[in-house]
Amino acid sequence: MNQDMKIFEKSESEVRSYVRSFPTIFTKTKGYKMWDKAGNEYIDFFSGAGALNYGHNNDHMKQKLIDYITNDGITHSLDMASAAKAEFLEKFQEIILKPRDLDYxxxxxxxxxxxTVESALKLARKVTGRTDVISFTNGFHGMTIGSLSVTGNAMKRKGAGIPLQNVVTMPYDNYVDDQSSVDYLERFLEDSGSGVDIPAAIILETVQGEGGINAASFEWIKKIENVCKRWGILLIVDDVQAGVGRTGTFFSFEPADIKPDIVCMSKSISGYGLPFAITLIRPEIDQFAPGEHNGTFRGNNHAFVTATAALDYWTDDKLENSVKQKSQTIMTFLHKMVENYxxxxxxxxxxxxMVGIASDVDGLANKIAAKAFENGLIMETSGPNDEVFKLFPPLTIDDEGLTKGLAIIEQSIKDVIKQPVTN
Incomplete structure (x- = not known):
């Protein structure tokens, strides 16, 4: 082990994870690049697990934050009124919600x-007076008890140490090839002998990130919304990872032409990687009493500043069009990899x-991700068995960076498959 890394082994909890996958000390980042203490340069196809959609140390946001701090702008304010919060609220309404005809x-x-997931689950139960929530196979929604209860991963669920209750798991789109999962869901709701009560809410990701980069069809998503409307069930879309342009549009559900009752957002909503989350709530169900759900750090004004600056990317369709164009390049590359190897x-x-390649060869995705790190690119794996290596470049990456990153991935595939794969 690198001598510098021993402090982490000695002093940091065994629960640490990413430091094991990327065993080096990072010292500097910019755009899509990271540098470590030894001066090695890496292309970042990880983007903070989707928290850095605009890249590292984005100049526009950084300057706004520097100016705010230099002028002694308020940092911590609980949920008191601040100028930074007011500006974010106004700009989010004008730039994001109104043009999409969304009222939250x-x-x-x-x-x-x-x-944000915990708040959504609590609110849905309060509004409906019901207890159960329907989630989906391979879903991931967080690591606290409520959000963990609607998460599918067995290892993460086991970490709770207590039974995770009041949740029914249904098959996600294409989880079972020979039947419609929506028909299956409706049969359970209709059948008084199914053991499934009418739930308070259905929670879903339109693209499952940690669950294996499973993308639901727009038709399936629309059908789920229709089920919710028929049965008076609240629809919660978890857009924590798939939102803020990661799938091509600001909200991942836009192409499905739905309007969820509640939307959960975090990760890249702050724009700069600062801790920040919002829960979007249809006005009619905004029924929490004052202070009924609170928290000390829900007034992160530095995040308000950078989140507001990030919205400048959405005043026109330039970024969105760039993502759609580059995503075609990425998808063409991935299909070529599957065909050529x-x-x-x-x-x-x-x-x-928000894409990747799932491999049926046990351990292969992990080996390719590890080799990519050796070759100068950072990416992670996902799925219940880490069977998917996933590509999460920053949305702002230029053509040169994208081309270099894809070339490293192909070289890493070559490096790994020429060797016998052992368990």
Missing amino acids: KIMFPGPTGTN PELQGEVRGRGF
């Missing part, structure tokens, strides 16, 4: 993705800049 109240539930036993998955 904005709640600040706490700084992370699991906070049959040893992968691969399947292309995902949408937009």
